[in-house]
Amino acid sequence: ILLFVFVFLLQEKRCDFPEIKHGVLHNEYNYRRDFPVSVGKKYYYSCNHDFVTDKKQKGGYIHCTQEGWSPAIPCRRQCLFNYLINGEYPYPAKMYFQGDSVSVNCYADYSLQNAQTVMTCTEDGWAPAPECLPPEKASKEPVDIQHGNSNLKSTWCTQWGDYLLTWEHVAERQHSQRPTGADRCHFPPLPISINTGSTVGICTGPTLAI
Structure with missing residues (x-):
């Protein structure tokens, strides 16, 4: 009888609809009514931009198991190491994945934050940001500017004249002319004073129109 009950409980194990952070279940509207589902079921999903599956692919299958959904973290961040302001970076660029770490070489008298x-x-990208700072700035904590909008994203920025640029575009343009209007970050007015060329911390604003 105990064996029968054990087998019955195993058969009754079910999985609720999977909430895939940074990804989406394919045809979820067609499948949603089927949940919860029994052990053994699998569904195809894909990850958002800059995220990949545990097998480092853009899509894969998520499986209902006795322990729940597998993989437990369907989508993991991938980080491209293609620049380091005031430091050395690999060429060609190298790809790293959530949880990976890399030692960096800054120019003399420069270092990463702190x-x-x-x-x-990390899930939010490189930490600390890929910029080597002079001693007087490296020990300062970045400023976290919140605007209260859950749809806004955080990105490292710097000022270039009247423009706020992401670190990526700073790296691309550090030897070029003044950026055009198309390179402007569409941030709300920042409630802090900014010196040209200095770090302004984590600027929170709408998706960039670059």
Whole structure:
């Protein structure tokens, strides 16, 4: 009888609809009414831009198991190491994945934020940001500017004249002419004073129109 009950409980194990952070279940509207589903079911999903499956692909299958959905974290961040302001970076660029760390070489008298020497690929991207700072700036904490909009995203920025640029575009344009209007970050007015060329911290604003 105990064996029968055990087998029955195993058969009754079911999985609720999977909430895939940074991804989407394919044809979820067609499948949603079927949940909860029994162990053994699998569904195809894909990850958002800059995220990949545990097998480092853009899409894969998520499986209902006795322990729940597998993989437990369907989509993981991938971070491209293709620049390091005031430091050395690989060429060609190298791809890292969430949880990976890499040691960096800054130019003399420069270091990462808080004198760190290692960057880690996190769910939100590189931490600390890929910029080597002079001593007087490296020890300062970045400013977190919140505007109260859940649809806004955070990105490292710097001022270039009247423009706020992401670090990516700073790296691309550090040897070029003044950026055009198309390179402007569409941020709300920032409630802090900014010096040309200085770090302004984590600027929170709408998706960039670059």
